[in-house]
Amino acid sequence: MADRYCPECGQKRFVETDRRFGHLLASFFEAATDLDGRFWRSLRALLFQPGRIARDYIDGARQRWMSPIALFLLANLLYFLMPTFTDLSLPLHDQIRGEVYREFAPSFCEAEETRWRCGTTGQLHSRLTEPLVRHRLQTERERAAEAGREFSIERFAQRYDARSGEIGKLLVILHVPFMALALMLAAWRRRRYFAEHFVVALTQLSFVLLFLPLVLHSVMALVSTLPWQWSPAMQLALKLGVLALVLLYFALACRRCYDSRWWSAACQAVVALGAFALSSFTIYRAVQFVLTIWLA
Secondary structure (H helix, E strand, O other): OOOOEOOOOOOEOOOHHHHOHHHHHHHHHHHHHOOOOHHHHHHHHHHHOOOHHHHHHHHOOOOOOOOHHHHHHHHHHHHHHOOOOOOOOOOHHHHOOHHHHHHHOOHHHHOOOOHHHHHOOOOOOHHHHHHHHHHHHHHHHHHHHHOOOOOOHHHHHHHHHHHHHHHHHHOHHHHHHHHHHHHHHHOHHHOOOHHHHHHHHHHHHHHHHHHHHHHHHHHHHHHHOOOOOOOHHHHHHHHHHHHHHHHHHHHHHHHHHHOOOHHHHHHHHHHHHHHHHHHHHHHHHHHHHHHHHHHO
8 A cells, every 4th residue: 555545445554553551552542532524424314304314315415424323233232231211111011901910819809908919900911921921930930939929920920020121122113114104104105215215114113222322311300309200190291392392303304215205204204103103012012022032
């Protein structure tokens, strides 16, 4: 290589000092503090320029940004480390029907404070996954009998709840194909490939993973310092406000990515969010539940 930088890829000529640990630290410091680098530039665009990264990626201008899948993995990692304030992870008593409590914890149906659990209907998947639950709880009961201790469904529920959040955060990407399919149907006039709709959905979900924990965690931390109580009406207002902001972000992203009119972009945003909710209630919760029951 005759020049200081490679004419093909732009890499700087490798020299002997590049092998030292100081060079590694310097590279890390430069990447972390370069506010105009691809990482910070992509993060700013994701949060404050809805659809910009997806539209540039679709148009072929990809050098300026992190790839959408890398950005999603980063957002998913940050989401994994943040506290969960959403219903993407439900406790065990919300996932199973009351018949399971009648069989494995009849005392719950007699105590007034826990009687309500014996009347729950569970989720959409509960009837289909109930044989797996009964088999798992029966195995736990047999193990407890062999060990000479009393079986407790609450002890199993604690293990389930501890594992459920972790597994749920890893499975968030299951929503993306369904959001992409919904966008493909809602924007069918644009004649775009499914992969391009997938990129739009991926960036929208990346925003949700970054925005929701940061905003909700900050609001809850702020409220905990105030003297008044967090009332149900305030919680509802916060949820509606967050939902409105997410819808607005989705609409702006669709308007930029599909060159849609405002009314069309709003409809596409509702369709994408509806696909997220529908896939969450049907596919995501079922897969999360089965994996957690198996691993708990």
